[in-house]
Amino acid sequence: MSAKKIVEPVIKGQFTYKDLPIAAMIPVPATSLEYKTGVWRTRQPKIDYGKCIKCLLCWVFCPDAAIKRLEDDSVNVDYEYCKGCGVCETVCPVKAISMEEV
Amino acid sequence: MARQAQERIAIMGDEAIALAVKQSNVDVIAAYPITPQTIIVERLSEYVANGELDAAFIQAESEHSALSICVGASLAGARVFTSTASQGLALMHEIVYATSSMRVPMVMAIANRSLNAPLNIHCEHGDVMPERDSGWVHLFATNVQEAYDLTFIAFKLSEHPDVQLPVSVNLDAFILTHSVEPLTPISDEDASKFLPPRQPLYSIDFDSPATFGTMALPDTYMEFKYQLKEAAEKAGQVYPEVAGEYARISGRRYWYFNSYMADDADAVVLVLGSTYGTLKVAARRLREGGLKVGVVGLTMFRPFPEKQLVELLKNAKSLIVMDRAYSYGGLGGPLYMEVLAMLYRNGLRIPVMNVVYGLGGRDFRLDEAEAVLKIALDGARRGRFDEHVRWWGVRA
Numbered sequence: 001m002s003a004k005k006i007v008e009p010v011i012k013g014q015f016t017y018k019d020l021p022i023a024a025m026i027p028v029p030a031t032s033l034e035y036k037t038g039v040w041r042t043r044q045p046k047i048d049y050g051k052c053i054k055c056l057l058c059w060v061f062c063p064d065a066a067i068k069r070l071e072d073d074s075v076n077v078d079y080e081y082c083k084g085c086g087v088c089e090t091v092c093p094v095k096a097i098s099m100e101e102v
Numbered sequence: 103m104a105r106q107a108q109e110r111i112a113i114m115g116d117e118a119i120a121l122a123v124k125q126s127n128v129d130v131i132a133a134y135p136i137t138p139q140t141i142i143v144e145r146l147s148e149y150v151a152n153g154e155l156d157a158a159f160i161q162a163e164s165e166h167s168a169l170s171i172c173v174g175a176s177l178a179g180a181r182v183f184t185s186t187a188s189q190g191l192a193l194m195h196e197i198v199y200a201t202s203s204m205r206v207p208m209v210m211a212i213a214n215r216s217l218n219a220p221l222n223i224h225c226e227h228g229d230v231m232p233e234r235d236s237g238w239v240h241l242f243a244t245n246v247q248e249a250y251d252l253t254f255i256a257f258k259l260s261e262h263p264d265v266q267l268p269v270s271v272n273l274d275a276f277i278l279t280h281s282v283e284p285l286t287p288i289s290d291e292d293a294s295k296f297l298p299p300r301q302p303l304y305s306i307d308f309d310s311p312a313t314f315g316t317m318a319l320p321d322t323y324m325e326f327k328y329q330l331k332e333a334a335e336k337a338g339q340v341y342p343e344v345a346g347e348y349a350r351i352s353g354r355r356y357w358y359f360n361s362y363m364a365d366d367a368d369a370v371v372l373v374l375g376s377t378y379g380t381l382k383v384a385a386r387r388l389r390e391g392g393l394k395v396g397v398v399g400l401t402m403f404r405p406f407p408e409k410q411l412v413e414l415l416k417n418a419k420s421l422i423v424m425d426r427a428y429s430y431g432g433l434g435g436p437l438y439m440e441v442l443a444m445l446y447r448n449g450l451r452i453p454v455m456n457v458v459y460g461l462g463g464r465d466f467r468l469d470e471a472e473a474v475l476k477i478a479l480d481g482a483r484r485g486r487f488d489e490h491v492r493w494w495g496v497r498a
Contacts, residue, residue, distance in 0.1 A: 023329065024204075027304065
């Protein structure tokens with residue numbers, strides 16, 4: 001059984017109790033790689049690169065390491081794992097990050 | 103050899119359980135001593151020390167740890183046994199639920215004893231009742247032979263691929279644990295045939311890693327609990343097949359309950375555990391006097407054998423349910439409340455009374471059993487009882 005096969009129906013909400021492994025056991029390793037927790041998000045950050053000063057405060061404060069630091073110290077958001085908490089928006093000193101409805 | 107094993111021996115309940123566990127070829131026993139089950143694990147530790155049983159015997163530092171060790175060992179594929187009573191079971195409580203919810207096969211003997219306070223070491227079912235809703239299969243023995251036989255049946259049922267649940271074998275403190283009774287054991291050969299080495303459906307395996315006991319959030323938790331509900335009900339469905347297989351090797355047939363002349367009885371008394379024997383003798387005496395009484399001793403309390411009990415009780419005119427436990431502030435004892443609900447939803451409107459008896463090991467004698475049966479008969483004649491719940495013999 002592949003990790004993807006187990007995780008996908010759960011994420012999509014298309015399963016019955018019979019489709020789940022017995023007693024919440026996870027029969028294969030590393031299923032979390034397939035579990036894109038970004039789907040929990042109801043709002044998501046949008047970066048205005050015109051305002052960004054590359055201070056990296058958002059990169060430091062993101063509780064889920066979902067702000068990625070690039071070679072030139074600019075940042076982008078890993079939407080597969082960003083849960084939309086909005087900490088980055090709060091700490092940004094130049095208001096370059098705004099939270100938008102998903 | 104088989105012939106020798108069929109000879110009757112004299113043995114106390116705890117020793118009979120230990121013998122059955124030895125013959126079941128268990129791999130791991132983890133336990134912590136507590137009266138009145140101590141003799142079970144004492145004998146098992148002797149069997150292991152003497153080389154009569156090839157198993158790991160682990161003395162834990164508490165019952166909570168003992169059951170946790172059992173969970174790990176069972177997940178590793180071992181056939182596992184533990185035993186406890188009263189406070190020990192209460193200390194296990196958290197892991198009791200983990201065991202069934204993680205679908206871990208194992209067998210536990212519970213030497214039913216009252217719970218503190220006041221401190222008391224004697225017979226009561228108040229220790230197992232808090233585990234009623236856990237998903238464990240709960241079997242009750244009425245005598246030493248049953249305690250022995252049900253241990254084999256418990257292993258088989260527990261490891262059944264459609265069940266995969268822990269099973270408890272309940273035996274009354276002292277009345278069964280420490281009483282010497284005649285026992286006809288099965289041969290080691292038959293035992294091994296009935297219980298070949300365990301074939302786990304899944305187990306801890308370094309070559310094929312898996313995760314057990316994970317978290318499940320609101321999106322899946324109810325489905326996992328529904329799996330447990332289905333498994334518990336399945337245990338009731340496969341039980342006759344397992345018990346039937348045991349009957350073929352032992353000649354002793356087990357059912358969801360023992361019943362004595364209950365089919366045509368006007369008045370029936372329903373009970374758990376050893377008091378069935380007392381009531382049976384009393385009922386026989388009253389039958390000799392032409393009084394139509396019957397007695398039922400429930401062997402399987404969880405899953406609850408609703409269909410079979412309704413079928414048995416459909417012609418009864420009155421029913422007394424006896425509880426050796428109580429739900430304080432509730433409607434009565436736990437068995438009574440269950441039976442009331444069962445009768446109501448099956449449209450059986452007969453008068454029902456609850457007799458709460460024997461708490462903390464108070465004796466329930468033959469003359470008292472006769473008196474309860476006569477009250478049941480009176481209820482059948484009059485079509486009603488004067489009270490819902492009577493605390494039998496209490497100085498109130």
